[in-house]
Amino acid sequence: MGVSMRDVLNLDIMSEAVVHTGETGLDQRDIEWISVIEIPVENFVRKHEFVLSTGIGCEDHPAIFRSFVQDIIDSGATALMIATGRYVSAIPQEVLKLAEEHDFTLIEVSWQTRFSDIIHRVIQLINEENESNRNRVEALRQALVTSVLNGCTLEELMNQLYYAIQIPVAISDDEKNIRANCDFDADIIAALNGERDIAVEQLVRPDLPLTEHPLYHHLNQYLVGEKTCYELTIFSNNKKQGYLLVMPKSAEELNWFTMHALEHGLTACALYFLTENAVEKTEIRLKDNFVLQLAKDDTPLDAKMLSKGELLGYDLTLPYACIVGDFQLKEVETDWDDYYDQPGQSSLHSLNYYVQKEITHASQQLERKTMSSFDEGEVIIFLEIDHTGYQETVNHFLDMVERRLHDQLAHVYFAWGIGLHANGMRAFHESYQEARTALDIHTDEAGFGDRTFFEETKVNRLLMNIADNQALIDMVRETVNPLIEYDRKRQTDLIHTFMTYQKFKGNVSQTSRALNLHRQSLLYRLRNIEQLTGLTLVDADDSFMLELSVRLWLLKQFK
Incomplete structure (x- = not known):
């Protein structure tokens, strides 16, 4: 799109011009400028330039004339026009043959044609075309911007x-x-x-x-x-x-x-x-606030809430389990600020982005509806479930989320609490409360990296309800403090060792494998526990007493 060689040849001042070569494709030969040049050419001619010349210095020297035209062709010029009659009587055949071989436009005009008139008309034509292009570009700009705004x-x-x-x-x-x-x-x-x-x-x-x-x-x-x-x-x-x-x-x-x-x-x-x-962020913010309201506000699930959920694409009539997640760095000695200062690490906002991306992917793969939000590092997910066998659905969903997150966030791991309160006008709020309680109990007791369903925390919840007795508090402190002090001084973990031993019902082989300890090392730790507490682990009453004390201690009732 520009001034073509055909446009120039159609000017009235070019009516007597003779095109010797390169006549085909004149419409595709663009002209960006016009100049007058004589030998030598050197680097004075630009690409897409229309060159005018009298051929001075080439008279009676066909070889020089041919070299001159070759230089014009090599420069990328669009066309060369020779004024014959003064210095060049006729364009030599070898020059015409050269132009023909390169499909180069070679034009002849008579000496009487004024170069200044040609230059004036061609520049005028170029300026008119440039102005037209500028107007078209401006019209396009306005049309594109208006379309986006509309x-x-x-x-x-x-x-x-x-x-x-x-x-x-x-x-x-x-x-x-x-x-x-x-x-x-x-x-x-x-x-x-x-x-x-x-x-x-x-x-x-x-x-x-x-x-x-x-x-x-x-x-x-x-x-x-x-x-x-x-x-x-x-x-x-x-x-x-x-x-x-x-x-x-x-x-x-x-x-x-x-x-x-x-x-x-x-x-x-x-x-x-x-x-x-901007639209996506607004929609995300509205959805986040709505899910947080469902979870944390004791708001009745009335017709107004159902309608608001429908506008946001949520069907609140389906059964949902609530999953609450928290995350932490695996290396205890590294905090979040240090972690994000490392090259290539993302911000907490980016961490939320990765988690949300995998939540969406897992829900699509399982063809389950989800509603999710993030609140100060806490992940809240409502996952569509069937009332029967819902734990399998939740575990499958979290397996998919964690599997893909592990590749992107290798230094971060999650703990999940799951609650299900399917009945009543405040089912979402109650489900969240149950999930949060399950997560708190789990992270207090066993650290990060696992899942806890609310219905599996009955024993711990019972212990929480009896933990106000002062005599019981004194007994727990007397029993557990020696282990805590020993762990602090020796950098060991006797409490975790004991709870793992209890989990495997006193099976030494299974416990040593779970703790990645040599059998003799485990037995050494167990003897230390007995010596520090004065309790015998093979005695059922002593073992119960120690587990009760440790469980109450882990629930942070006496710290």
């Missing part, structure tokens, strides 16, 4: 851009998944999406026209099999949002107008993503 789709945006530049275009997200395209090659789309085994190679030096548009410095060129496409990165809020892809037949199509159109296309796409992100 809520158009990415597909509609690409159609507008394609209609303006007549070059296949596509847009992808930041992971290079194509979101919209217009006449873009299906093989390239499939290759970029990883759906076909086609080699994709990024060129170190893109093949670009010799133009000064600043956007050229941001173009990446890819070879996809034997095909080529160009890529521009879309940024908004200093964050990469996606890519704008174009597939011209040749680099020559990336002219002034096309590059300005692509520049405005980038701006419109950035505005689209900015608007989309």
Whole structure:
């Protein structure tokens, strides 16, 4: 799109011009400037330039004339016009043959034709075309921005851009998944999406026209099999949002107008993503607040709440189990601030993003509805379940979440509490309370890295209700304090050793395997426990007394 050689030859001042060679394809031969040059050419001629010459210095020297024309051709000029009659009586045959071989446009005019008149008319034509292109680009800019503000789709945006530049275009997200395209090659789309085994190679030096548009410095060129496409990165809020892809037949199509159109296309796409992100953030915030209200406010599940949930895409009439998760670094000596200061580590916000992503993935795979939120590091999930065998559904769901999170967050692990209170107007709030209680009991008792269902905490909840007796408090302190003090001084974990021993009903082999201890090391620890507490582990009453004391201690009743 610009001034073509055909447009110049149609000027009235060029009516007597004779085109000797390169007459075919005059409509595709663009002119960006016009100049007068004589020998030597050197580097004074630019690409897409219309060159005028009198041939001075070439008279009676066909070889010099031929070399002069060769230099003009090599410079990338669009055409050469020779004024004959003063210095050159006729264009030599070897020069005509050279131009013919290169399909180069060689024109002859008479000496009486004034170069200044030609230059004036051609520059006027170029300026008129440039002004027209500027108006078209401005109209395109306004149309693209208006479309985004009016809520158009990415597909509609690409159609507008394609209609303006007549070059296949596509847009992808930041992971290079194509979101919209217009006449873009299906093989390239499939290759970029990883759906076909086609080699994709990024060129170190893109093949670009010799133009000064600043956007050229941001173009990446890819070879996809034997095909080529160009890529521009879309940024908004200093964050990469996606890519704008174009597939011209040749680099020559990336002219002034096309590059300005692509520049405005980038701006419109950035505005689209900015608007989309704002809408998504608003929706996420509304959903987060709604789920938090369900969980933490003692709000009746009335018609108003049901209607609000429906507007947000939630069906509150389904049965849900509540899952409350908390996370912690595996290395106790490393805190969160130190962890995030390490290269490549994400913020707490990003951690929530990863968790939310896997919650969504697991719910889709299991075809179960979920509602989730995050509150000061606490993950709250309501998972659709069947009333019978719901624990299996919950475990399957958490298995999927943790399996994928482990690859991304290897230094973080989770503890989960699960509650189910399926009846009543406050079922969601009661389910959350049960899940939170189960999680608190579990993390107090056994640390992070496991799951606790509320119905499995009956013993601990019973202990919590009897823990106010002062005599019992004194007995617990007298029994457990020696173990606590020993663990503190020797950096051991006798309490965990004892609880594991009880879990395996006094089986030494199973306990040593679970603790990754040699059998003799375990027996040494057990003897220490007996000596420190004055209790005998093989005695049922002593063993019960010690387990009761430890359980009450772990519930933080006497610390």
